[in-house]
Amino acid sequence: MKEISRTKSALILAFLVIIWGINWPLSKLALIYTPPLLFAGIRTFLGGLILLIFALPKWKELRFKENWHLYTISAVLNIIMFYGLQTIGLGYMPAGLFSAIVFIEPVLLGIFSWIWLGESMYGLKIAGLALGFAGVAVISSGGFTGSLSVTGILLALGSALGWGLGTVFVKKTGGRVNSIWMVTMQLLIGGLILMGTGTGIERWSEIQWNTAFISDLLFISIFVIAFGWLAFFTLVGSGEASKVGSYTFLIPLIAIIVSSLLLHESITINLVAGLIFILLSICLVNMPVKNRKRGKPNDAEPVQQIQ
Template sequence: MPKLSRSRTAVYLVFLIIMWGVNWPLSKFALEYTPPLLFAGLRTCIAGLLLILVALPRFRELRFRQNWPIYLISSLLNIVLFYGFQTIGLGYVPAGLFSAIVFLQPVLLGIAAWLWLGEGMSGKKLIGLLLGFLGVAAISIGGLAGHIAPEGIFLAIGSAVAWTLGTVYMKKTSGRVDTLWMTAIQITIGGIVLLASGAVVEDWTAIRWEPVFIYDMLFISVFVIALGWLTFFKLIGSGEASKVGSFTFLIPLIAITCSVLFLGEHVTLNLAAGLVLIVLSILLVNGKQRRLAARSSSTAQS
């Protein structure tokens, strides 16, 4: 996949961070109207079907007979396990703690990209990734109040691991599949599995089909899932996975800012401390690469 320009990368990153940040309060609000698994299945099915409609003019790029194992594995990791573990796990532990554990993913992604994708790993980069995770933990520390069950901890770790493996797998196979079809098919397959699971264990009549819920679900389906995952995979396919991962540490910050503005939550010292750690993380993870690139450029010119 060709590299994105710096300006386009910046636009994609800003869009992704904002959309995935507002997803947390929007999803929390939607769960007042619907059971969790049915909601997860509905929003992913809608997103997948929309992407399939967009991808239809490029039908030849689908190559389903050749690529179906890639679609299936990616769907299992990025959608079924990632969303499934989240949906179930939030019933066992507070949301703040759960999100902090899930955002161990950028640290795991940096290590996995070093081991399996051949990306560079320095002490400074590793420290940066760890600082980012500590920043997310500091922001989410309020969620430690409440009942904590071991099952929830394991499901949160499972969600982070599934997302990490799915991202690495997508990066390794990005040259063999069309990004749009990959995103559309994996979201659709995952949505069908989640919806079928919800239909078995939950009650359709429990959904309150009020306009505010429908608007919320459609926004999440289109902007958070369909366009969000497409943007994420474009960034991963065209750049270093660990660099993209470091910016996702900002997502909980956006989520909590939206909660402060729209849900009446309060700014705390933890939020300020977490922001400082996240900014330091991004500078450490990305700063050395810029210096190395500048050094290589000056060497080539001399």
């Protein structure tokens, strides 16, 4: 992947955080009109079809016979586990609590990147990752009321695990597959499997194809799914996966702010406290650390190519 400038990287990151933050309240609204698995399958498959337009000019780099297993593994982790378990799990517990558990993913990503990508793990990064999750927990603490659903917790953890493993897998195999084909195929394969599963246990007749649902579906499919995943893996490919993951701690913050506007949810002192934790987290994870032996920045510096 070509090197991208700091300015371009910052713009892509800002787009990603905002658009994925908006996704949570929009998805909550969409689920009023549709069963969860069918919705997860439709939006991811449509996102794949949109990206297919951009991928087709590079059809020679698809190499499906050679890479089909890589596309399938990525689809299972990033689409089926992340989106499938996520949409089902939202029915078992409050969205705030569920999202707090899902966004343990950056912590998992930092650990997985250390184990499988050889990225550095040092005191400041560990503290930053822990502080970021603490910020998300503080922001979402209003959801910690009533009895907790063990099923919901397991589904949230499964969703986070799939996303973390999927991100590392995509970066680890980046040198073997074209990045846009990887994103496109994981969306198409994952979307088809989710729709097939949904067809078996849900009813298409339960979907209310009104203007509100169609508008919501198209926005999520185009911006959240298609361009969102492309932006995410563009950033992961041009820098440390764990650093990119640290910024995803801002997504629940955006989600809560937008939810307060669209769903009339209140903004509390927890939101302000959580924001402080999140900002400190980002500073710690991205703070350069000198190598004591060589006197050079360690490999916390951005990697410019997918390894």
